[in-house]
Amino acid sequence: MMLSYHPLTVPSCHTFHFLPSSSDPPYDIIRSHTSLSLLLNCKTLKSLRKIHAQMIKTGLHNTNYALSKLIELCVLSPHFEGLTYAISVFETIQEPNQLIWNTMLRGHALSSDPVSSLKLYVSMISLGLLPNSYTFPFLLKSCAKSNTLREGQQIHGHVLKFGYGLDLYVHTSLISMYAQNGRLEDAQQVFDRSSHRDVVSYTALITGYASRGYTQSAQKMFDEIPDKDVVSWNAMISGYVETGYYKEAFELFEDMMKSNVSPDESTMVTVLSACAQSGSIELGRQVHSWIDDHGFGSNLKIVNALIDLYSKCGEVATACGLFEGMSYKDVVSWNTLIGGYTHMSLYKEALLLFQEMLRSNESPNDVTMLSILPACAHLGAIDIGRWIHVYIAKKLKGVTNASSLRTSLIDMYAKCGDIEAAHQVFNSMLHRSLSSWNAMIFGFAMHGRANAAFDLFSRMRKNGIEPDGITFVGLLSACSHSGMLDLGRRIFRSMTQDYNITPKLEHYGCMIDLLGHSGLFNEAKEMINTMPMEPDGVIWCSLLKACKTHGNLELAESFAQNLMKVEPENPGSYVLLSNIYATAGEWNKVAKIRALLNNKGMRKVPGGSSIEINSEVHEFIIGDKVHPRNREIYGMLEEMEVLLEKAGFVPDTSEVLQEIEEEWKEGALRHHSEKLAIAFGLISTKPGTKLTIVKNLRICRNCHEATKLISKIYRREIIARDRARFHHFRDGVCSCNDCW
């Protein structure tokens, strides 16, 4: 029975007055003893220490059983850093028995540093102690977990040397160790040589095959199992899910339902995650009603999987409802919904939920951070991003995802405009993955620092890191943001010739953007004709923009037609074309396009900008009047206009249709969302404070010119991120050198 009261509220006299007697085996008494139940429910190191102290007082600590149980519970407890405590207990024991040694080995194998169990084993052997059949599964587990094949092979040698080669548990552990190290032939060999096998050893091998994509071999082994149990079914189903064979997974699930084995929690979680990953919402709903009918409806892990299903399939409200209806939530529940929001681009909702999580008693973990950092990056919420950085440094030291967390931080800082902070994180890293290098290269590219991006690339090569396709997207976009055509051409060639990487759509996109920007339309068209895939909207759009820059009306029309073919529902293409006509003074055509837009009932995505002040993200759309400090903001806008005019600023009205419709005549330019955000930034920060604005569309030329002057007039550094890149405005100039 689970104890519902807190361990510390139980009087100690009641807890510890049994002492083992010789006639009664102590473990029977102790097992039924409250103190062990207390240990099992022990949630803090402090209460564990108290219980331990009681054990010492009552002499219970002298029994090997109690000690080994104490250590085991320390080591298995998810609630605190039990291993450290277990080690301290272990060190007080004069002559630990084999059980205690094994329990310590198990603890180390389960820890975040499984290799330490091998070290402990070495010290055990050097004391002249012998392993038994229980020793090896722990050691092999740590070799499997840490992918240390060589050590695993040595342990295999010891297994044979000490004569445990026939133990089924040891055997299965060996299979699992080889399988997880990717040595499927060795795993199969161990399996074939075993004199007896059971469903568990089959399953170990199946998992190995399936996780490496050898689903056929896995299925063959699975068919051979005479007495399939629920775990073996689950392993096979999840093998298909993991490798993306959703249809096969669903079919197998159906077979399982027809068999005499009933699915369990794990089956449902696996099948639901298959539905989520493959977007099979209808099937997911069927599974959901099955779950409700079979009494799984309040199972924590299953509800978490359902939340994942609904949020991944776009039914956020259903996901949210399930989340709110949970009587007990764990960290996975929070992470799943936060991740669901991020997945659906609901970044603000993700941040709000994260803040709610902090207010509740749930501590975020590395997974939380990995889904919340992209939300900060999108919103430009750098204050929260910095807070998370501190939290990671303090609380999540040495977590397994350290490298991806840092990479995520680099991305966040870069996208929030603080490229220096991004660089600092990068430099502080001891082990950089390819994606860390890529994130930093992308960061520099976004900020128009092409040279830094290329320096980093050569440093990366010197470190012996092989670039991938993504690296080259970074490098090519660095070229395109800085208008470096020749370098771009060289990189594009080198990518195929020297690195054997086949260019994808994104690579062609960067090159076509570069060519278009340089006015080399023929060459751009040639590239489109020779590339092996169809160009997407992004490519036509970049060419259309190039036409605007170079005033090429004729080509613009044909590009626009292509754009409308690829993205007929995207009003942006129509607006772009109408802007080009407006620039050329072709007002009839402008009117035609406007009529077309109205007929189709399309509205342009409103331009929105956000600015973070005191950890709060404020969003503005064009002509926005809903902000609580609306009057002050518009007052500031008027002041800005007066000062701009004084400084000689003449608005370029040719782009007046950028934000088409309602307010296009009056104030369409004056009240662009970035101006509102800047005005709000100016009134709510101290003089001299840097302002960072995030915009969902591209910044228009008019605002770009105005912002340059504003940075000078108000002596403010203004950093603006638009859809494509960063602009650093300072003292009347922009880092992009007007090349965008």
Next chain:
DNA sequence: GTAGGGTTAG
């Protein structure tokens, strides 16, 4: 005499 192997958020 107690313990050990295979499946389950990203």
